[in-house]
Every structure is written in C-alpha cells, then in structure tokens.
Amino acid sequence: MANEQNLRPSEHKFTLEEAKKGAQKSAEVRRAKRDLRNAIEILLETDIKGKNGEIKSGAEAIAIAQFQKALKGDTRAFEVLRDTAGQKPIEKVMVADVEQSVIDEVEKAVLGDE
Numbered sequence: 001m002a003n004e005q006n007l008r009p010s011e012h013k014f015t016l017e018e019a020k021k022g023a024q025k026s027a028e029v030r031r032a033k034r035d036l037r038n039a040i041e042i043l044l045e046t047d048i049k050g051k052n053g054e055i056k057s058g059a060e061a062i063a064i065a066q067f068q069k070a071l072k073g074d075t076r077a078f079e080v081l082r083d084t085a086g087q088k089p090i091e092k093v094m095v096a097d098v099e100q101s102v103i104d105e106v107e108k109a110v111l112g113d114e
Contacts, residue, residue, distance in 0.1 A: 044059040069077035
C-alpha cells in the first residue's frame, strides 16, 4: 500500500518551470507519434497501382512484398506474415515450487544414478 512511510525522497526536485517544459515535450512527442500512426494508416489504405495494372491497398502490396521475401528464404519476413495471420506460437514459461526431494528423484531417473 502506498503511504508516506513507503515514499522515497527524490534526489531531484523539479521546479515548476522544469515540470512545464517536461509536460510540453511529452505532449509534443505524443502528437508526433499520433501523427505518424495516422500517416501510416493512410498509406496502408491508399490504393496502389501494380505493374500489371491491378489496384491494391498499401497493406496488400506490403503483404505481397513480404510474401515474396519469405519465398526467397527471408525467415524474418515469414515470421511477420505468420504472426500477422494469427499463427504465432505460444511462448510460455512455467514456474513452480518443487521440493528438492522431487528434483533429486527426477535427476536419478534421468541420469540413471541409484
């Protein structure tokens, strides 16, 4: 629980001016990230005319380019396609409390020690 006894004194106290500068910079960074996201969304939705005259969205053109790279052996391109398609393998790590006697028994069984 947060209470005054748990608080650690800060080594640096910001002045009101420093805090305002930090807030302004943070707002600028958030706006820049928002603008970049919006620009990328527009590009992904934009129609692109292919070499054979077909019209595709930017996202479709990128997917085709990634697929072509994957066919040439680019494993990273394959991983991006696989993950985007929702087929990413599950990565789980299991942590359990196990008594030392159980660990010893398993080691004996695996190593063949008696």
